Amino acid sequence: MKIFIRSIQKDDLTDLKLLEKKVYGSNFSSSQFDLANKIDDLFGYVAIQKGVPFLKTKNKIIGFIKLVHVIDETHVNSFGVDQFFRGISVGEKLLIVSIMKAIEIGSNSCTLEVRESNFNAQNLYSKYRFLKTGIRKNYYSVNRENALIMTVQKINSVEYSEFLSVQIQKMCLRYIPKIDSYYYKISSVRIFLMRIISLFQQFTF
Numbered sequence: 001m002k003i004f005i006r007s008i009q010k011d012d013l014t015d016l017k018l019l020e021k022k023v024y025g026s027n028f029s030s031s032q033f034d035l036a037n038k039i040d041d042l043f044g045y046v047a048i049q050k051g052v053p054f055l056k057t058k059n060k061i062i063g064f065i066k067l068v069h070v071i072d073e074t075h076v077n078s079f080g081v082d083q084f085f086r087g088i089s090v091g092e093k094l095l096i097v098s099i100m101k102a103i104e105i106g107s108n109s110c111t112l113e114v115r116e117s118n119f120n121a122q123n124l125y126s127k128y129r130f131l132k133t134g135i136r137k138n139y140y141s142v143n144r145e146n147a148l149i150m151t152v153q154k155i156n157s158v159e160y161s162e163f164l165s166v167q168i169q170k171m172c173l174r175y176i177p178k179i180d181s182y183y184y185k186i187s188s189v190r191i192f193l194m195r196i197i198s199l200f201q202q203f204t205f
């Protein structure tokens with residue numbers, strides 16, 4: 001399964017609105033993409049599952065993160081991953097790319113609102129050093145749940161860049177052991193075959 005991340009494009013809007021509705025389920029009230037008329041309103045990223053020409057499947061949007069940049073702060077205002085693709089670091093990759101972009105365009109901090117009951121998302125934000133900086137009472141129109149404001153400060157510091165690169169390395173390393181053992185097996189088979197060949201050569205010459 002090949003997944004890649006790219007910037008949101010205008011052609012993505014229809015699929016994004018459908019996915020946003022699906023991702024939020026019964027918590028969905030209105031789309032953050034409804035107001036996006038200009039390309040500037042479409043600041044963010046999508047995760048795409050690459051289609052397989054052989055199977056005639058097309059590229060499919062499986063995750064998104066919508067951002068707003070105001071002065072020196074980047075705000076995450078919609079973020080989700082298709083339920084079928086959760087738990088395999090798609091959300092984490094979208095968040096990392098967004099923080100990196102926020103640093104590049106001069107943000108000092110990154111902030112968002114999250115439901116008080118949404119521990120999965122809060123875990124992800126805490127992993128990237130977002131701290132609870134406030135509460136908005138009855139923030140969500142569906143069920144009047146409170147929102148926690150979570151913010152990570154000083155993302156443009158050397159210390160945070162170092163932390164981010166360590167996190168990225170850790171995330172990449174998660175997938176390497178499988179490849180390692182695969183190569184290990186291949187090279188063991190190769191060594192075994194080379195030994196047989198050399199024995200055979202000794203025998204015939």
Ligand SMILES: CC(C)(COP(=O)(O)OP(=O)(O)OC[C@H]1O[C@@H](n2cnc3c(N)ncnc32)[C@H](O)[C@@H]1OP(=O)(O)O)[C@@H](O)C(=O)NCCC(=O)NCCS
Nearest residue numbers: 079080081086087088089090091092113114120121123124
């Ligand atoms: C929140 C969400 C985007 C996470 O995406 P994801 O691709 O499933 O998350 P990842 O696989 O990248 O996980 C990254 C981290 O998130 C946290 N996390 C994700 N799923 C979790 C779960 N089921 N339980 C606990 N922590 C979880 C963990 O800290 C995890 O890091 P770890 O693997 O080192 O433990 C996804 O669950 C989602 O779309 N939820 C519904 C919409 C939503 O809540 N959006 C956020 C609005 S503020």
